[in-house]
Structure formats: C-alpha cells, structure tokens
Amino acid sequence: MDFQLDEGLEDFRQMVRDAIAQDLPPRLQERQRRFAGNQSEPGDTMEWTRILAGRGWTVPHWPVEYGGCGWSPMQLFVFQDELIRAGAPDSCWGGTHMCGPVIYTFGSEEQKAKFLPAIRNGDYFWAQGFSEPGNGSDLANLRTAAVRNGDVYVVNGQKIWTSCAWASEWGFFLVRTDPTVKPQRGISFLLIDLKSPGITIRRIPQINGEAELCEVFLDNVEVPVGNLVGEEGQGWTYAKFLLDHERTTSSFIYFNKAAVELAKAVAASRTLDGVTLDRHPRFQGRIAQLEAEVTALEWSVLRVLANEHFQYPEAAAASVLKIVGSRLQQALSELHVDLMGAESLRLYPAEVAERPIRSSLWSEESEYLTSRALILRAATIYGGSLQIQKNIIAKIAFDL
Numbered sequence: 435m436d437f438q439l440d441e442g443l444e445d446f447r448q449m450v451r452d453a454i455a456q457d458l459p460p461r462l463q464e465r466q467r468r469f470a471g472n473q474s475e476p477g478d479t480m481e482w483t484r485i486l487a488g489r490g491w492t493v494p495h496w497p498v499e500y501g502g503c504g505w506s507p508m509q510l511f512v513f514q515d516e517l518i519r520a521g522a523p524d525s526c527w528g529g530t531h532m533c534g535p536v537i538y539t540f541g542s543e544e545q546k547a548k549f550l551p552a553i554r555n556g557d558y559f560w561a562q563g564f565s566e567p568g569n570g571s572d573l574a575n576l577r578t579a580a581v582r583n584g585d586v587y588v589v590n591g592q593k594i595w596t597s598c599a600w601a602s603e604w605g606f607f608l609v610r611t612d613p614t615v616k617p618q619r620g621i622s623f624l625l626i627d628l629k630s631p632g633i634t635i636r637r638i639p640q641i642n643g644e645a646e647l648c649e650v651f652l653d654n655v656e657v658p659v660g661n662l663v664g665e666e667g668q669g670w671t672y673a674k675f676l677l678d679h680e681r682t683t684s685s686f687i688y689f690n691k692a693a694v695e696l697a698k699a700v701a702a703s704r705t706l707d708g709v710t711l712d713r714h715p716r717f718q719g720r721i722a723q724l725e726a727e728v729t730a731l732e733w734s735v736l737r738v739l740a741n742e743h744f745q746y747p748e749a750a751a752a753s754v755l756k757i758v759g760s761r762l763q764q765a766l767s768e769l770h771v772d773l774m775g776a777e778s779l780r781l782y783p784a785e786v787a788e789r790p791i792r793s794s795l796w797s798e799e800s801e802y803l804t805s806r807a808l809i810l811r812a813a814t815i816y817g818g819s820l821q822i823q824k825n826i827i828a829k830i831a832f833d834l
C-alpha cells in the first residue's frame with residue numbers, strides 16, 4: 435500500500451505551510467499550545483480569522499460563490515492538517531462550519547448578504563443554542579418557545595452548555611414555534627443577537643478551572659421575523675443538516691496527530707530508571723499503540739473523503755470516526771498526564787494570564803496538559819454522545 439499523498443498535494447501542502455509560517459504571529463501560536471485539543475480563546479480565533487481572510491482562506495470548504503476556495507476534499511484535509519500542525523487557533527466553528535452552511539443553503543438573500551461576509555471576515559463569534567436542561571440527546575423535545583407577535587418572535591426559555599456564549603455576538607438557536615404538532619415539526623431555526631434585551635448569559639465553572647460553557651436565559655427576547663432561517667417548523671431538518679456537517683469533521687484527526695507528536699516529545703524529554711520514557715517499557719508500547727491507532731484513523735478519514743464508506747452509509751461512517759477520534763483524544767491526553775508523573779498534579783487553566791516562573795522542577799507543558807486532559811473527558815459527550823453515536827450506527831448500518 436502506498437502511504438504517500440500524490441505530488442500535487444505535496445506541493446499544495448508546502449504552499450500552505452509556507453503561507454502559515456509567514457502569517458501566524460508567534461504570540462498566537464504560543465497561546466494556542468495551551469488550548470490545542472480543546473478550542474481556542476475567542477479573541478485569538480477572531481484575530482487569526484481576520485489574518486486568514488487576507489488570503490481568502492477562512493471558509494475554503496464553502497461553495498466558491500460564497501467565498502470558498504474550490505479546493506478538493508483532500509486539499510481541505512491537508513489545509514486543516516497544516517493549520518493544527520503549525521499551532522494556529524481554531525476557526526469560529528459555529529460560524530464557519532455550522533450556521534454558515536445552513537445560511538447559504540436555506541437562508542434568505544438578506545441573511546446571506548448580512549451574515550456570510552461577516553462570518554468570512556471574522557466579524558462575529560457565534561454560539562450554538564441547541565441543548566437545554568433535560569434536552570441534550572433528546573433535542574427534539576426542546577422547550578424554548580418562540581411566539582410570533584407581528585414582525586417579531588418573542589422568545590422565552592433556557593439553553594445550557596452553550597460554548598463561548600459569553601464571548602459571542604450572535605447565536606443560532608433551535609426554538610419551538612408550534613407546540614401542537616409532532617415535536618420535530620414544531621421547531622424553527624432563529625439567528626439571535628446576543629446583546630438583545632432579555633438575554634442573560636452565565637458562565638459555568640468547569641472541572642479544569644475554566645468557564646467556557648454557559649447557560650443562556652431568554653426572557654421575552656424580541657427577535658425580528660427576518661432572522662428566521664428558511665421556513666417556520668423546518669428547524670429540525672436544518673439542525674440535522676448542520677449536525678451531519680459537524681460530525682464529518684469530528685474525528686479530531688488533526689488534534690490526535692498533534693497529540694501523538696507531543697507525547698513523543700514529552701517522553702523523550704524525561705527519564706525513568708536511567709532511560710528516556712519513549713524507550714522505557716512502561717511507555718514505549720503504549721505510545722506505539724496509540725500512534726498506530728491514530729494512523730489507522732487518519733487513513734479511515736481519507737477513505738471517507740475518497741468516498742469509501744466502509745460499505746456503510748456516510749452518516750454511520752462519520753459516527754464511527756467520531757467514536758474512535760474522541761476516545762483517542764482521551765487516551766492520548768491521559769498518556770500525557772502519566773508521562774508527566776507528579777508534574778501533572780499542577781492545574782493552570784489555559785486562560786490564566788499570569789504564568790508561574792518556570793524552573794527545572796516544572797516544565798512548560800505541565801502548565802496546560804492536566805487542564806486539557808480534564809476537559810477532554812467531554813469529547814465523548816459534545817457533538818452527540820458516544821452512546822448516541824452507537825445508536826446511529828446500529829440503526830443506519832445494521833438496521834437494528
């Protein structure tokens with residue numbers, strides 16, 4: 435089997451690599467090291483988005499008419515791989531990968547004109563307002579209500595686990611516009627300005643010491659009818675479209691590759707019983723095993739991109755990739771912690787500005803790897819939990 439990418443792609447990779455090396459400020463690269471595998475600080479994301487916009491590279495996967503680059507799936511893969519490899523901040527996934535595609539596929543011309551350039555240029559950070567207390571996996575039964583009153587919807591309810599809502603200007607929300615029909619048919623998709631009167635956002639303290647997740651309370655919030663995407667009552671269809679979009683990018687392959695390299699570097703820099711950890715029997719096999727699994731995952735992702743779906747429908751293949759990718763993220767972050775030994779007892783949340791003075795006792799990576807391992811416990815929950823992914827596979831691939 436030939437594991438090389440073809441020559442054209444290698445040229446493309448080099449071109450992207452050179453461009454990122456030229457554009458990426460070392461300050462952002464340094465800060466991103468603390469976040470990688472999780473997400474970026476919203477301010478860093480927006481700064482980097484505006485830099486990438488200079489090359490027209492913020493939404494390369496969109497159709498060309500809306501600002502995409504017309505690259506092949508393999509080129510998009512290489513581009514994303516290079517961004518993570520270089521330590522660039524993440525894009526604002528909510529805009530570029532979630533509501534952006536929903537807007538250009540189902541939105542009005544006014545919405546396209548207003549929001550698509552803003553997403554491309556990094557004007558707004560976007561939050562995803564889907565989950566509610568008691569309605570995460572069971573999303574179809576969501577209760578946040580939007581009642582039409584003239585040319586506005588009046589929205590009341592509560593969302594939870596809304597990533598980075600505290601730093602977001604806009605959110606895309608699922609709301610119930612008709613409580614009398616089958617749950618899936620009474621849901622609509624609304625774009626909401628998070629500075630609207632009646633919105634209260636509360637950050638939720640996390641086990642890793644950060645507070646990116648939020649509760650969003652909506653109390654008689656007036657949303658212009660023009661912010662309804664597509665048709666009233668079709669929100670569930672748009673949400674499924676969006677979540678399918680999210681899932682195909684949820685193998686975390688780029689982060690997993692970076693995590694393998696980091697594990698090797700951390701292992702090579704520490705000794706036990708007189709040998710470096712990458713050669714110590716306690717770790718050598720474990721590192722090799724995880725590296726092999728990440729390589730297998732990468733080739734599985736490439737097969738899906740090449741339209742080989744393991745004989746099963748694409749949605750089932752995407753769920754397999756999500757399960758394997760999220761579990762590998764957790765296994766690799768646990769390996770990082772074990773490699774650090776007693777140093778992993780430190781916990782410095784990524785957003786803490788003042789770093790302790792480094793010494794020979796405490797390495798740089800000990801400042802963020804424990805925090806990362808703790809938040810990655812959530813990798814098998816967000817974007818559809820592990821159990822829900824298994825249900826999807828059972829249903830779609832095996833007709834159970």
Ligand SMILES: Cc1cc2nc3c(=O)[nH]c(=O)nc-3n(C[C@H](O)[C@H](O)[C@H](O)COP(=O)(O)OP(=O)(O)OC[C@H]3O[C@@H](n4cnc5c(N)ncnc54)[C@H](O)[C@@H]3O)c2cc1C
Pocket residue numbers: 561562563564565566568569570571572594595596597647812815816817818819820821822825
């Ligand atoms: C870090 C993080 C970021 C998130 N960001 C966002 C965001 O930005 N926007 C947003 O809207 N949501 C977000 N979420 C919420 C996420 O989508 C939900 O947590 C997830 O869908 C699970 O829902 P839940 O928390 O209500 O758990 P529940 O649905 O109550 O599930 C609890 C447990 O029961 C299992 N379970 C539930 N139903 C079934 C079933 N039918 N069969 C088998 N097992 C089942 C689940 O797998 C899970 O183990 C985020 C969550 C996390 C942890």
